[in-house]
Structure formats: structure tokens, C-alpha cells
Amino acid sequence: MGIPRGHKLVQKFEIAATKRKTASLPLSFLDLPLAGPIYVRRQFFYHFPHSTLHFCETTLPSLKTSLSQTLQHFFPLAGNLLCPPPPHKPFIRCTDEDSIPLTIIESRADFNHLSSNHPKSLKDLDHLVPKLTCRNTHDDTFVFPLLALQATVFPNQGLCIAITYCHVMDDSCCSRFMKRWSSICRSGGVDLTLVEKSTLCLDRGVLKDPKGLEAIFLRDYFEERSTWKEKLVGKTSEVGNGNTEDYVKATVVFGRDDIEGLRRLALNQWKRSEEFNNSSQHVSKFVVACAFVWACLVKTRCRSDYEEQEKEEYFRFAADCRDRLEHPVPETYFGNCLTLCFAMLKRKDLKGEGGFVNAVKVISRAVTDMKNDLFKDAENWRESFTKMFALGSTLIVTGSPKFSVYETDFGFGKPNKVEMVHSLKGMSLAESRDREGGLEVGVVCRITEFEYLASVIKQELQVSKSLLY
Numbered sequence: 001m002g003i004p005r006g007h008k009l010v011q012k013f014e015i016a017a018t019k020r021k022t023a024s025l026p027l028s029f030l031d032l033p034l035a036g037p038i039y040v041r042r043q044f045f046y047h048f049p050h051s052t053l054h055f056c057e058t059t060l061p062s063l064k065t066s067l068s069q070t071l072q073h074f075f076p077l078a079g080n081l082l083c084p085p086p087p088h089k090p091f092i093r094c095t096d097e098d099s100i101p102l103t104i105i106e107s108r109a110d111f112n113h114l115s116s117n118h119p120k121s122l123k124d125l126d127h128l129v130p131k132l133t134c135r136n137t138h139d140d141t142f143v144f145p146l147l148a149l150q151a152t153v154f155p156n157q158g159l160c161i162a163i164t165y166c167h168v169m170d171d172s173c174c175s176r177f178m179k180r181w182s183s184i185c186r187s188g189g190v191d192l193t194l195v196e197k198s199t200l201c202l203d204r205g206v207l208k209d210p211k212g213l214e215a216i217f218l219r220d221y222f223e224e225r226s227t228w229k230e231k232l233v234g235k236t237s238e239v240g241n242g243n244t245e246d247y248v249k250a251t252v253v254f255g256r257d258d259i260e261g262l263r264r265l266a267l268n269q270w271k272r273s274e275e276f277n278n279s280s281q282h283v284s285k286f287v288v289a290c291a292f293v294w295a296c297l298v299k300t301r302c303r304s305d306y307e308e309q310e311k312e313e314y315f316r317f318a319a320d321c322r323d324r325l326e327h328p329v330p331e332t333y334f335g336n337c338l339t340l341c342f343a344m345l346k347r348k349d350l351k352g353e354g355g356f357v358n359a360v361k362v363i364s365r366a367v368t369d370m371k372n373d374l375f376k377d378a379e380n381w382r383e384s385f386t387k388m389f390a391l392g393s394t395l396i397v398t399g400s401p402k403f404s405v406y407e408t409d410f411g412f413g414k415p416n417k418v419e420m421v422h423s424l425k426g427m428s429l430a431e432s433r434d435r436e437g438g439l440e441v442g443v444v445c446r447i448t449e450f451e452y453l454a455s456v457i458k459q460e461l462q463v464s465k466s467l468l469y
Contacts, residue, residue: 004127008106010052010153014099015064017071017078025076025092028207029214030321030336031168032221033381035090036083036228037144038167040174040398041129041421044405045115046412048159052106055153060104063151063161063410066185071100074177074200076146076334081168083142086222092146092168103130103150111157115417117440119248119450125421128152129162142228158416170336172320175403186411201330207337208327213378220382246446247424251417252457254289256437263288265464266360283364285401286429289439290315291359293427294395296460297443298350300453301393309348312392315363316342316385319370320400339374340381341366342388356460398422401431401439 003009027035048055071078079094107128114120114128130148137143144166152160165174254262263283294315302308318338322329329337343362350359369376377384388394398420399405405418420428424444432438445453 003105006108007127007152010056010104010106011060012104013064013102015067015071015102015149016099017075018068019072021075021094022096023076023079023094025079025094025202026204027090027092027168028204028335029209029217030207030338032090032214032217033340034167034336034338035081035221036142036224037134039132039164040167040171041162041164042174042178042399042405043125043128043160043162043417043419043421044178044408044415045111045417045419046159046161046410046415048153048412049156051155052153055151055159056104059159060151062185062188064102067100067102067149067181069184070177070181073180074334076200076202077165077169077177079146081144081146081166083144083225085140086225089218090221101130101145101148103148105150105152107152107154109154111154111160114160115158115419117251117253117417119250119447122247122249122421122444125249125419128160129421130164132164132166136229142225159412161410168336169334170318170320170338171398171400171403172322172331172337173334175405176332178405178408182408182410186409199332201333204335206327206329206333207335208325210326211375211378213375216379217381224382246448247444248447248450249419249421249442249444250450250454251419252293252441252443253432253435254439254441255432255435258461259285259288259437259439261461261464262292262356266291266357269354269357270361283360284367285439287360287363287367289429289441290317290397290427291363292356292457292460293441293443294363295350295355295359296453296456297395297427297445298347298393299355299456300445300449302347302351303452309346309351311347312344312388313347313350314342314344314388314392314394315359315366315397316340316388316394317363317366317397319367321374324371324374339370339378340385341370342384344392347393394425396423396426397429398426399428399430399442401429403430405430406433 076092076094078098078100079092081090082093083090109124114124130150132145132148134142134144146166148164150162266283266288298313318340321337321339322331343366345358345362406414408415418430420442422428426444428442430440432440
């Protein structure tokens with residue numbers, strides 16, 4: 001891994017579980033659409049007014065010991081995802097020799113800026129997350145490490161603990177892992193009560209496949225796998241390998257009053273249309289925030305685009321299925337338990353005066369459809385998503401406020417900031433750190449676009465308030 005200017009490699013460790021296990025874990029049918037080099041990257045920034053030497057002598061030993069203890073209960077994460085050639089299915093393999101890389105970096109960058117809500121260079125954030133490299137063996141098996149960790153010390157300023165993980169586990173699993181690790185680190189030992197509540201469920205039999213989707217998803221997986229050799233070896237994500245020089249990541253914070261005002265505005269305008277019904281009255285915080293940001297981003301990015309008003313704009317999100325299936329899946333299930341959903345609007349309908357309300361309508365409809373038919377049109381997921389990226393513009397949601405990421409306390413107090421480094425097509429969601437009932441929405445845009453985006457958001461919020469009073 002190349003170390004960028006202003007950063008210094010301090011140490012690199014391989015952390016193994018206190019008790020290692022050898023196992024082979026098959027993927028479920030819901031893992032298959034996400035199997036391969038699809039990585040998620042999250043950063044936890046903490047106030048840490050100490051030197052790098054102090055960190056290495058007092059904090060690092062506890063981080064390493066608690067990580068090893070945590071891996072004893074999350075042992076698959078030390079393994080690798082193996083993707084052999086067809087007709088063999090992908091699977092996770094764990095051996096006695098497996099470990100997780102933990103890299104320690106010292107940075108001279110501005111911690112306060114990087115841990116703020118202000119626009120930050122995507123490239124600067126990318127330096128703070130660990131990299132994972134896939135490889136292709138002599139028998140054409142792709143090998144993807146599942147997890148890497150990095151701690152970046154900003155001397156006498158702060159600390160960033162970052163995780164990169166393969167999407168053969170979902171955000172719910174990652175949240176459980178990080179909270180277990182931080183709890184053990186904070187308490188100085190294993191909390192047996194916490195262990196009992198969060199012991200992994202590795203039983204693939206708890207996930208039923210009544211529609212016979214595995215055969216379809218496996219076919220789609222093999223088609224996708226055939227493209228990897230040319231474009232994927234050595235890469236972890238678009239952000240880490242693409243041209244991000246001109247892009248920034250910023251966080252928009254919505255208070256409870258902002259969200260409630262937007263919800264009331266949407267309902268008031270929606271009630272005037274023939275599409276409104278009783279079920280429309282339950283517009284969630286997720287729908288309101290996502291619809292608002294989607295409309296504002298399209299207005300910003302396409303403000304001078306007069307020739308493509310008929311172009312399709314897509315909004316894609318995932319929903320946790322654990323408590324929605326006919327046979328509920330334990331919260332501690334290890335793997336993906338997600339259904340994929342999307343909404344679509346013509347660009348002109350998002351940019352126009354009623355763009356926000358139009359977005360609320362289609363996202364609400366997608367949520368309702370998901371609740372009525374959990375895997376609606378799932379047999380066409382790959383075809384649909386290929387069409388989205390080929391014919392239109394797509395915005396993808398990552399994260400969720402329900403994961404309570406600001407409760408991840410290693411003993412330094414709650415994080416100053418939790419950030420996700422995602423693709424240029426993504427937006428991230430988390431609960432608000434300081435505004436109860438609020439939301440943090442992370443957005444990526446060009447440096448030259450951000451000022452305009454901020455003005456659009458401010459103006460639209462003011463409009464929503466003026467129409468309500």
C-alpha cells in the first residue's frame with residue numbers, strides 16, 4: 001500500500017482470533033447478488049488529544065487484544081470469500097492461519113476538518129480507509145479478503161478507526177461487530193451478557209427461498225463473474241481507484257423539525273392529487289429525507305441540461321428482511337438479509353417545481369411494494385440494475401439510522417463523526433449525533449457543485465417552512 005504525503009506508516013499487524021477455527025461457510029441465495037468485490041468502507045472519528053507514542057503504548061495493546069477476542073465470536077471475518085469457476089458456488093473459507101490486517105498510520109492532516117460536516121476531499125477521506133486486494137489463483141479462483149482495519153492517529157488531535165469489509169455480510173452484521181469490539185475494548189474484557197445476545201447465527205437454513213431465486217441469482221453471479229478478470233483484480237471500490245480529484249463528501253444534517261416540516265409539506269401537496277389514499281399518510285423519515293436529497297442533487301447536477309429532460313433518474317435502496325420474512329431470521333444472522341428496491345422518475349419530473357413531492361410518491365410506492373411482495377421482480381434484478389446504469393443516472397443509499405453508529409465507543413467517548421466513503425453515485429444515512437430524532441445525510445458531488453447544492457437545500461427548506469405557516 002502506497003503511503004500518501006503527510007501520512008506515515010507506523011506499524012502493521014495481522015490479528016488472529018484467540019481461538020482459531022477451520023470452517024467452510026456456504027453463501028445464501030441473498031448473498032449471491034452481492035458476492036465478489038463489493039466493499040463497504042466506514043470511518044469512526046474520535047477526540048484523542050495524545051501523541052502517536054502515547055497511542056502505541058497505551059491504546060493500541062487494548063485495541064489489538066479486544067479485536068482478537070472479538071474475532072473469536074466473528075471468526076468468518078478473518079477468512080476469505082472464494083469464487084471458483086463455474087459450476088462451483090462461491091463460499092467463505094476460514095483456516096487456522098487466517099488473520100485480519102490492522103494498519104497504524106500517523107497523519108498530519110487537519111483532524112477537525114476531516115471529522116466535520118463540511119465538504120472534504122474524497123481523496124483525503126480515502127487515505128484513511130484500509131485497502132483490500134483480491135487475487136486470482138492458478139485454477140481461476142478469485143480470493144477476496146473479507147475485512148481490513150486501519151487506525152489513523154492525528155497527533156494531539158484525534159483518532160480515526162476505519163473498516164473496509166466485503167458485502168457478504170450486510171451493515172447490520174458490521175454494526176454488531178464494531179459494537180462488540182468497542183465494548184470489549186472499553187470494558188477491558190469480554191462481556192458475557194453481550195456475547196450471549198450477539199452470538200452469530202451461521203445457519204443458512206434459517207433463510208427460506210420459496211421463489212427458487214437461488215438458481216437465477218447464481219446464473220446472474222456467473223455472468224457477472226465473467227467480467228472480473230479484466231477489471232477487478234487489485235481493486236476494492238470505485239472511490240479507491242477512480243478519479244476523485246474533483247469530488248468532495250459533505251454531510252447535511254436534518255433536525256426533527258426539518259423532517260417534520262418536509263413531511264407535512266409533502267402530504268399537503270399530495271392530498272391534492274388523485275393518487276393520495278389512506279396509506280399515503282404514513283410517510284417515513286427515510287422517505288422524506290431521501291426524496292428531498294435526491295431532488296436537490298438532480299437539480300444541482302442537471303441545472304443546465306436542457307436536452308435530456310426525458311432521461312430516467314433512478315433511486316436504489318436496500319431493506320432489511322430479518323423481521324419481514326414468513327419465518328423471521330435472527331438479528332444475529334451472519335450474511336446478507338436484504339431485498340433490493342428502486343424508484344424511477346423522468347429528470348424533468350425531479351427538477352420541476354413538484355420534484356420533491358414526486359420523489360416522495362415514487363419512493364413511498366417502492367417501500368409499499370416491498371412490504372407487499374418482499375422479492376418483487378427479484379428474478380430481473382441484475383437486468384434492471386444494468387439498465388439503470390446504462391440508460392439513466394442512479395443514486396444508491398448506504399447506511400441506516402437504525403444502526404446507531406454513534407454508540408460505537410472504544411473508551412474515548414462517542415465518535416465526533418461517523419463517515420462512509422462510497423461511490424460517486426452514493427448517499428449515506430445515519431442518525432444525527434447531536435440533534436435527537438434527526439438524520440445525517442452524506443452526499444458526494446464535484447467541488448464546483450457543492451455551493452450550488454447547499455443553496456438549493458437551504459432554499460427548499462425555507463420554502464417548505466414558508467408554505468406551512
